[in-house]
Amino acid sequence: MRIDVVTVFPDYLAALDLSLIGKARQAGLLDLRVHDLREWTTDRHRTVDDTPFGGGAGMVMRPDVWGQALDDVLGADGRLVIPTPSGEVFTQRHAEALAAESHLVIACGRYEGIDARVAEHYRAAGREVSELSIGDYVLNGGEVAALVLVEAVGRLLPGVVGNPDSLVEESHGAAGLLEYPVYTKPPVWDGLEIPDVLASGHHARIDRWRRDRALERTAQRRPDMIAALDAAALDKHDRAL
Numbered sequence: 001m002r003i004d005v006v007t008v009f010p011d012y013l014a015a016l017d018l019s020l021i022g023k024a025r026q027a028g029l030l031d032l033r034v035h036d037l038r039e040w041t042t043d044r045h046r047t048v049d050d051t052p053f054g055g056g057a058g059m060v061m062r063p064d065v066w067g068q069a070l071d072d073v074l075g076a077d078g079r080l081v082i083p084t085p086s087g088e089v090f091t092q093r094h095a096e097a098l099a100a101e102s103h104l105v106i107a108c109g110r111y112e113g114i115d116a117r118v119a120e121h122y123r124a125a126g127r128e129v130s131e132l133s134i135g136d137y138v139l140n141g142g143e144v145a146a147l148v149l150v151e152a153v154g155r156l157l158p159g160v161v162g163n164p165d166s167l168v169e170e171s172h173g174a175a176g177l178l179e180y181p182v183y184t185k186p187p188v189w190d191g192l193e194i195p196d197v198l199a200s201g202h203h204a205r206i207d208r209w210r211r212d213r214a215l216e217r218t219a220q221r222r223p224d225m226i227a228a229l230d231a232a233a234l235d236k237h238d239r240a241l
């Protein structure tokens with residue numbers, strides 16, 4: 001997969017040289033390219049924004065500069081992703097859908113956002129344009145959202161995560177539940193012991209205990225996820241909880 005990120009703060013994306021995503025890039029599993037939007041400006045001051053029509057505070061990013069940049073970067077197969085506080089809230093389902101694409105282009109806005117005609121232009125040209133928010137809080141720009149999107153999508157690519165089984169049991173994974181609590185050595189720490197069942201070696205009981213904890217935790221912290229569960233996914237023991 002190829003992912004292009006266009007931003008006025010390319011250094012913000014330096015974190016993507018590290019850890020799993022960095023290794024995926026070195027292994028050729030992910031072709032990640034970061035571009036400075038100002039490369040497509042033509043004036044001496046390398047201007048990317050202007051005052052908003054209709055008045056109001058702040059500045060809006062210019063459609064002409066973004067159009068030049070995205071025409072160059074999208075190519076034939078690019079799917080445009082625009083982080084924005086007014087977007088759909090990004091979920092693991094979005095990550096799975098985006099991970100199936102061959103080429104993503106993430107346009108990071110700053111200021112009050114990107115001129116709305118940019119998304120309109122590429123939709124009119126028949127491209128898929130995803131406007132996504134990473135949550136209900138305020139950021140100063142799209143770069144932090146881009147880091148989240150690249151990590152959430154990149155880790156789903158074949159070969160990026162060592163053990164693909166670990167993708168199944170995680171929170172928001174295939175089971176549609178939050179993850180159960182995890183423990184490691186020492187067996188007693190700070191006078192606190194681990195749950196006995198985990199040292200029993202009885203795998204059926206361990207699996208049952210883990211599912212019970214995942215259901216309990218999800219019911220307590222995210223009742224909306226319980227409501228969204230496919231009823232068929234719950235066995236009679238689950239229902240008894």
Ligand SMILES: COC(=O)c1cc2cc(CO)sc2[nH]1
Binds near residue numbers: 141143
């Ligand atoms: C949870 O917030 C976001 O996902 C988010 C994305 C963007 C893009 C901005 C500049 O236009 S502000 C902002 N917030």
